[in-house]
Amino acid sequence: MKEKYIFSGIVIVAILVIGVIGYRSLYQGGAAPLYGDSREVPAAPMLTGGYTAPVSVPAVVAPTTQPGTPSTKVQPIVRYTSTGFSPAPLAVSAGDTVVFRNESTAGMWVASAPHPVHTDYPGFDAMRPYAQGESYSFTFTRVGTWKYHNHLNPTHYGSIVVAE
Numbered sequence: 001m002k003e004k005y006i007f008s009g010i011v012i013v014a015i016l017v018i019g020v021i022g023y024r025s026l027y028q029g030g031a032a033p034l035y036g037d038s039r040e041v042p043a044a045p046m047l048t049g050g051y052t053a054p055v056s057v058p059a060v061v062a063p064t065t066q067p068g069t070p071s072t073k074v075q076p077i078v079r080y081t082s083t084g085f086s087p088a089p090l091a092v093s094a095g096d097t098v099v100f101r102n103e104s105t106a107g108m109w110v111a112s113a114p115h116p117v118h119t120d121y122p123g124f125d126a127m128r129p130y131a132q133g134e135s136y137s138f139t140f141t142r143v144g145t146w147k148y149h150n151h152l153n154p155t156h157y158g159s160i161v162v163a164e
């Protein structure tokens with residue numbers, strides 16, 4: 001008695017799974033072979049509702065489409081405006097290249113602390129003013145918290161927090 005119920009349950013679940021797989025495949029456009037034999041999926045018209053002519057949906061979408069694969073890394077950008085650097089503390093990973101973009105009308109000379117010698121992180125120094133629209137890029141390879149400032153206006157400063 002109990003076994004019969006369990007068996008029936010398994011059959012129902014199997015039918016549902018097949019139905020769902022077929023339904024999903026249909027919308028991904030890769031289900032043409034599944035629907036070649038129409039008697040295999042009698043429930044298809046009910047499942048698809050108002051969706052007509054499923055056979056006329058050829059494999060326009062490549063079956064290999066894999067949604068949700070995060071691969072692109074966002075370029076870390078620090079914007080410099082009339083109010084200073086933003087985001088002021090920016091967290092990155094060692095090896096990341098940070099872009100400092102001057103969106104102000106003043107000059108931007110990014111340089112490592114301390115002003116005016118810039119010795120905390122040798123090499124982290126733009127060495128010249130960057131005008132509006134220009135970007136200075138620097139690749140951080142050393143782990144740590146690196147303070148910097150605008151050498152032309154040291155009241156504007158920030159830090160790059162470099163992790164492993």
Ligand SMILES: [Cu+2]
Pocket residue numbers: 111114115116117118149150151152154
């Ligand atoms: Cu300086």
